[in-house]
Amino acid sequence: MKKLMLGLGLLGLASCGGGSGDLTITTYGEDYIEKEIPATAFADGWSVKFSKFLVTVGEVKVASHDGKVAAESMGARVFDVHKPGPVTVQSFTGLPAADWDTVSYAIAPSTSAEAGNASAEDVELMKTNGWSVFVEGVATKGTETKRFGWGFPTNTLYEKCEHPDLGAGVTVPNGGEEMLQFTIHGDHLFFDDLQSSDAKMRFDALAAADKVGIIGADGQITLEELAQVDLTQLPPDQYNTGGASKVRNLRDFVTALVRTVGHYRGQGECAPRVR
Template structure:
């Protein structure tokens, strides 16, 4: 009797990952376009922004770049009205299953205009800024102005898209006024910033640098003990501005 050996057929039940088009945009929400009302602040100040310039780039989905490999950074003025839609950045087709997104807010000498004016693009590039805010704070009959430029570079990763193809980089301006770097529920406050005024009604970086926060009960810095003045504190807060699709969170790391 002869034994016949039949070859085993290996069958692969593979499922192809569908390509999807992801659309990236950036939005500062009502707090930037319309202002942060006094009800949000713990000390009854309100804040409005004339400019809120942001330099953004290196946008990826599933570690794959949206658009071309060498897409330039783009500069947006989030204080411009968008009717709640935000401003488009770019789009790309990517095959991935349940991907996350990543992006950078940082200075770039090769940045181009998103919706910002050419003058504002030049201001950002010449100053080496990633974020530039110009606005005013008001309480009662008192108004103080501020113009702050930041050169921080923050990498936002592990931004969960939860199946969405919208990649909205959402910027939370109220975080600039937090009174703690690591508390779960920090207060939005302005009194200490206002107190830095040297009498001219304009709150400058130098005014904030002159404020020693090491004796403050609030304005805690956790392990970042090198942060000892109010300007360095607010500068660190810039690394908390970025979110994804509204309230979605990312992992944020300063790389400057």
Template sequence: MNTRQRQTLKWWCVALAAWSLAGTACDNVAAGDVQVTMSGGDGTQRGLPDTLFQDGWSVQFTRYLVSLGDVTLTSASGEVRSSDRHVLVDIQKGDIPLVDLNGVPAGRWDVGFRVSPPEARTELADGQVSAEDLAMMRERGFSYFVEGHATKQNEPVLRFRMGFPVNALMNNCINGADGTQGIVVPEGSVARPEVTIHAEHMFYDRLGTHRGVQLRFEAIAATAGADNVITPEGLSTQQLTDLRDRDGNELRDAQGQPVIYQPGAFDVRTLQAFIAQSVVDQAHLNGGGVCTVVK
């Protein structure tokens, strides 16, 4: 064996040793599991009491359907762990297991997911949502569909039934539990992040912020028909610049001041469009953790 051959052999031995060590190191990377659930919390399950509203109404949901999936974790180095599971669930009935991701390297991960209408791949939660519900939402392009009723002292019970055609990626979510970015996957243990749906967004009186909002229902109530049912078609007759009560008069609050909805930078003209925009970012991480909306 000449000198050049000996040098080549030595190089291959060093390379093989390095690869062997690298493989061993990769095999020994600390990992944990991630179990994602979805919840509507007390808002969807127990309702919103009159103490939350500026105008004395309270709201109870009987159904709160959500179409959601494509949970994705992204590490600081750009590594991605994801699930293509897409489900249609009724979070009014309780918390729902969403996705399990096992063997995820321990450390911090960004969290993302997509709220989008049902597709051919969409699964139904057992015993919660019917195939007819799925077909209806898929046909009409709804990601959210809600039913319920609202009550106020000395007022008739009002019922509502409406859907919202949201298709948005919720990304770079802040952790509502501690205010940090994403989640931390613990070594040899389980992280349990929750996608939390905030039902109160439907009743916000301003867009583009979660600060300083008030919950209102009177403008919505004013659109109810003779049958005391509130519909999207009725909501679309309520102009933001000319809000009216059920008698057709200017809508005023308990202090006699005109009721004002603030659309911010969004070009919305009707109450229906306002509410449809407000629910776009109602999905959060671990309670109140806000996500970046990417359409």
């Protein structure tokens, strides 16, 4: 026998007689987004402070590999993970107490997204522009300062989420509550390689784009300026695409990196699927 529970756009399935528990899912930007990426973390001495880091999170699903669904929420919410966190994405109650080895979520544009912890103005910004991610901040090196404000319409489903120590998915405890986190890694936006685990954070090439862009050097790096920088113009040991197709300039490269910001329970990984 199964009991169907509907509420706030989410679906939970609870089986009778097998015990049940609760699950709370949060999102968090870590210190690199909330505070600063220090100069010591960059290979070329820059530091970055975000003033806004908006993500549209939705399509949360907790299931088993054989297709049984414990909980699902198709709605989307906009979060500013620059604000202190973690912040709750979704709470599910009365789920079957069991090991659920398949967890997935999406960072994707949504015209019906609601506010998570983002302001009404920021929610409207994301919906109007069709963005899933928007980042705003300042990079500094010595006396040089560069500003950026970049919006991305990327549509990415993060599947098969697992943690190196905790394993795949999540265990819902009988009579208790489990917590899990969709962690956002802002440092990935500045990696110099799309594939290597030894990728380094760099900002020199991004900063230099301000000098060759459409409106000239004004201290503001735009995506249009990044699009003018062909990857073949950069040092051969930097900005390796790993064979990724259609990544030809710095805008393409940063857009590809955006798809890697979604993680699981801190350093856990998911398989990002482009849609």
